[in-house]
Each structure stands twice: as C-alpha cells, then as structure tokens.
Amino acid sequence: MNNRLVIIPTYNEKENIENIIRCVFSLKPEFHILIIEDNSPDGTGAIVKKLQQDFEHLYMVERKGKLGLGTAYITGFKWALEHNYKYIFEMDADFSHNPHDLILLYNACVDGADLSVGSRYVTGVNVVNWPMSRVLLSYFASKYVKMITGMKVHDSTAGFVCYTSKVLETIDLDNIRFKGYAFQIEMKFTATTLGFALKEVPIIFTDRTLGTSKMNKGIIKEAILGVITMKIRAMFGKIKKRN
Numbered sequence: 656m657n658n659r660l661v662i663i664p665t666y667n668e669k670e671n672i673e674n675i676i677r678c679v680f681s682l683k684p685e686f687h688i689l690i691i692e693d694n695s696p697d698g699t700g701a702i703v704k705k706l707q708q709d710f711e712h713l714y715m716v717e718r719k720g721k722l723g724l725g726t727a728y729i730t731g732f733k734w735a736l737e738h739n740y741k742y743i744f745e746m747d748a749d750f751s752h753n754p755h756d757l758i759l760l761y762n763a764c765v766d767g768a769d770l771s772v773g774s775r776y777v778t779g780v781n782v783v784n785w786p787m788s789r790v791l792l793s794y795f796a797s798k799y800v801k802m803i804t805g806m807k808v809h810d811s812t813a814g815f816v817c818y819t820s821k822v823l824e825t826i827d828l829d830n831i832r833f834k835g836y837a838f839q840i841e842m843k844f845t846a847t848t849l850g851f852a853l854k855e856v857p858i859i860f861t862d863r864t865l866g867t868s869k870m871n872k873g874i875i876k877e878a879i880l881g882v883i884t885m886k887i888r889a890m891f892g893k894i895k896k897r898n
Contacts, residue, residue: 723834773815
C-alpha cells in the first residue's frame with residue numbers, strides 16, 4: 656500500500672493546479688495527493704474534480720471559503736491520519752516547490768528523521784525570482800525565529816515539509832494556533848520541543864510564475880508577534896502532546 660500523501664492547499668490556482676497534479680503523479684515512488692480547496696472563485700475545484708476521473712488517488716476536501724493556510728494543513732493532517740498514511744507532505748501548488756524534491760524529503764525521513772524540511776537557507780540562499788526585499792524579509796525572519804526560540808533550524812518559515820505520522824499523532828493539532836505562515840514556525844517549534852528529530856534538506860525555491868502570491872502584511876505581523884507568544888507558551892508548559 657502507498658503510504659505517502661502530498662497535501663496541497665488551493666485558493667485561485669487554476670493556472671497551476673493541473674500541471675502540479677500531473678507532475679506529482681509522474682514521480683516514482685508513487686505519491687497520493689489531497690487537495691484542500693477553499694472555494695476558489697476561479698474554478699480550481701472544478702479542475703480538480705475533472706482530474707479525479709483520471710487519477711484514482713487524487714482526493715479533495717472542499718471548504719466553504721478562505722480559512723487560512725494553517726487550518727488547511729490541519730484539516731489535511733487529520734484526513735491523512737484517518738487514512739493511515741505514514742509520510743505526510745506539505746507543498747505549494749505554484750511550483751515554488753519542485754515536486755521532484757518530494758523524493759529527497761521522503762528519503763530523509765526513511766533514513767531516520769521524524770520530519771524533514773525543504774530548506775532555502777541551510778547551504779546559503781537558494782531562492783530564484785524573488786525581489787531582494789522578499790529574500791531579505793524571509794532570510795532575516797528565519798534568523799529572528801532562531802534567536803527567539805533557540806531552534807537550530809535555518810529555514811523555520813519553510814512550507815515544504817515531510818512529517819512522519821508519529822509526529823502528527825503526537826502533536827495536539829487542535830492546540831496549534833496560527834493560521835498564516837507563522838503556522839509553519841509553530842509546527843516545527845512544537846515538533847522539536849517534543850523531542851522529534853528534524854532534518855533540513857537543501858532545495859532551490861523558485862517563486863511562482865503564474866497566479867498571485869497570498870503574502871500580506873497581516874501574515875507578516877502574525878509571524879513576528881506570534882513567535883514571542885509561542886516561546887512564552889512553551890516556557891509555561893503550554894505545548895502538549897495529544898491526549
């Protein structure tokens with residue numbers, strides 16, 4: 656049985672969704688795909704439904720609206736655990752994450768990591784097509800997180816991740832608070848605080864060429880302030896295992 660599931664949240668990704676799905680399904684070993692679709696007005700969900708006729712292991716959860724990246728992944732994680740997947744991946748729909756690197760993340764976990772991260776910064780700065788302002792924001796955000804939390808992770812905001820099921824079964828997913836990109840930080844911080852082994856795998860991140868970025872000032876503010884809140888919660892024992 657295939658035990659690898661790639662979770663892809665979507666909102667207005669009609670330009671990318673078919674190509675990313677076909678690319679993931681072309682990989683060996685085989686990966687299954689779960690789309691978390693937030694009622695995209697551009698028809699992304701309809702494209703996925705049509706592709707389900709061609710791909711047996713293309714699944715989709717449709718939500719009523721744009722509810723945030725973090726809640727999309729939490730929904731996907733719970734679905735993956737209910738369906739007994741052992742390796743659960745996060746990946747963007749826009750090809751900023753190279754689907755072929757899924758194999759690198761998978762191999763890192765097979766070799767002993769509890770979670771693996773596709774890292775832009777573990778071997779320098781490996782980012783293509785971003786304006787310098789965005790590169791600096793992302794790079795120094797990870798430095799800031801490292802300083803505040805003490806995590807030994809070079810790319811804490813990375814959204815290209817493989818979790819083993821034991822990590823997601825242990826974390827109290829209902830206690831994860833952040834919805835934007837701070838969600839990525841919180842998940843890594845929670846996993847490492849609970850003693851899980853994280854390995855960074857160097858990747859090249861390429862900014863989207865089609866569609867529109869979801870980044871905004873509110874997401875940045877949540878990440879900056881959220882890291883401090885998260886650290887304080889950890890100091891007072893608020894990070895808990897699942898009951």
